[in-house]
Amino acid sequence: MKTQVAIIGGGPSGLLLAQLLHKRGIESIVLERKTKAYVLGRIRAGVLERGLLELMREAGVSARMDKEGYVHHGALISYGDEMFRLNFTEHTGHAVMVYGQTEVTRDLYAAREQSGGPIEFNVENVVINDADTDAPFVTYEVAGESRRIDCDFVAGCDGFHGVSRQTIPPDVRREYEKVYPFGWLGILSETPPVNHELIYATSDRGFALCSMRNENLSRYYIQCSLDEKAEDWTDEAFWDELKRRIPADQARNLVTGPSIEKSIAPLRSFVTEPMRWGRLFLCGDAAHIVPPTGAKGLNTAASDVNYLYRGLCAFYETGSTDGIDSYSQTALARVWKVERFSWWFSSLMHQFPDQTDFDRKMQWAELEFLRANDAAQQAMAENYVGLPY
Numbered sequence: 001m002k003t004q005v006a007i008i009g010g011g012p013s014g015l016l017l018a019q020l021l022h023k024r025g026i027e028s029i030v031l032e033r034k035t036k037a038y039v040l041g042r043i044r045a046g047v048l049e050r051g052l053l054e055l056m057r058e059a060g061v062s063a064r065m066d067k068e069g070y071v072h073h074g075a076l077i078s079y080g081d082e083m084f085r086l087n088f089t090e091h092t093g094h095a096v097m098v099y100g101q102t103e104v105t106r107d108l109y110a111a112r113e114q115s116g117g118p119i120e121f122n123v124e125n126v127v128i129n130d131a132d133t134d135a136p137f138v139t140y141e142v143a144g145e146s147r148r149i150d151c152d153f154v155a156g157c158d159g160f161h162g163v164s165r166q167t168i169p170p171d172v173r174r175e176y177e178k179v180y181p182f183g184w185l186g187i188l189s190e191t192p193p194v195n196h197e198l199i200y201a202t203s204d205r206g207f208a209l210c211s212m213r214n215e216n217l218s219r220y221y222i223q224c225s226l227d228e229k230a231e232d233w234t235d236e237a238f239w240d241e242l243k244r245r246i247p248a249d250q251a252r253n254l255v256t257g258p259s260i261e262k263s264i265a266p267l268r269s270f271v272t273e274p275m276r277w278g279r280l281f282l283c284g285d286a287a288h289i290v291p292p293t294g295a296k297g298l299n300t301a302a303s304d305v306n307y308l309y310r311g312l313c314a315f316y317e318t319g320s321t322d323g324i325d326s327y328s329q330t331a332l333a334r335v336w337k338v339e340r341f342s343w344w345f346s347s348l349m350h351q352f353p354d355q356t357d358f359d360r361k362m363q364w365a366e367l368e369f370l371r372a373n374d375a376a377q378q379a380m381a382e383n384y385v386g387l388p389y
């Protein structure tokens, strides 16, 4: 089989790239290790930056998002019983959209099926061959049958545990990592959100986040230690702890109910350089990971896809290699700014096991400064709604 772009990974990165390329008449095939149901079963964040909203519209997959998504013009930041609102629209002229990543992925699968673009599930033993030549090819197995795809380019959209990053020789790759000494215990509950906007909360007991999917589906997180297990927490214990980490007047409004999903996610900052090796381009979690505090995982995958998509269009439409030649440098310039914001916001809002009383005072002072200073709020709002591509 031959195609123009072989895409490894059928998550948001791979599917968004495939759909954007399809709209410009560029062929691709998506190779996904799992089943569609498995991919759609993943619970992920739900805040979409302005850049991703524009890409979804350009890709022609925004109808349901624009109909069912929730436009948020601000978010609440609390510390103890203190709370203030960060007004995105006032500071940046932009809002964000609250719309589950699962729904984004569902919409992208529907578009792929409608386009008739090939996608293979349950693929195994994917190997990216000759990426550093002008004739790369991908080999893999499906249902025990060996397959080969000859292509012009390979997009490594296969996430943190994929094969694409490992295809770049170790002596070429440079990796940067920070592992945080805590995790997030998250639950989904079919209850009305405690507030119509997100609440990012810090307290002497640790971080908490109040989010939502719709008027009757709420998403809550509390910081937990890495040696805890989701099954260690009863729903009652979770609700009690959450109430102790958000302002009392918000806790009074909290509607509790049975959890329909409960899991713990570790927090990590990670970047691979370069994001290109020959005809292989890494996108999204294959190249970088951010702690979820700033809701930047999906959104940074989207910015990678934006740069790669435009570089590939320029190549096929004009013969110019400028976009693909500058891809790694351009993508990384934005990735590192997002890594900084996610690290900064995580460092500000979480309790660190080894932090001193002075460290805690510095966090409180920074929150008080953020609350009072317009320029500080402007900077945070610009990062939260999404830096320009």
Ligand code: APR
Pocket (backbone or CB within 6 Å): 008, 009, 010, 011, 012, 013, 014, 031, 032, 033, 034, 039, 044, 045, 101, 123, 126, 157, 158, 159, 160, 161, 162, 163, 283, 284, 285, 286, 296, 297, 298, 299, 301
């Ligand atoms: N071959 C084929 N597919 C693979 C392989 C492989 N060897 N390894 C992994 N995959 C698939 C996974 O099953 C997954 O569906 O690649 C996909 C990668 O998707 P994500 O991990 O979601 O990464 P990405 O598409 O970059 O999206 C980034 O999604 O998971 C969140 O937190 C992440 O918000 C971020 C966003």
Ligand code: PHB
Pocket (backbone or CB within 6 Å): 044, 045, 046, 047, 198, 209, 211, 212, 219, 292, 293, 294, 295, 296
């Ligand atoms: C979520 O709704 O899951 C969510 C929202 C904002 C974040 C992280 C997660 O920063």
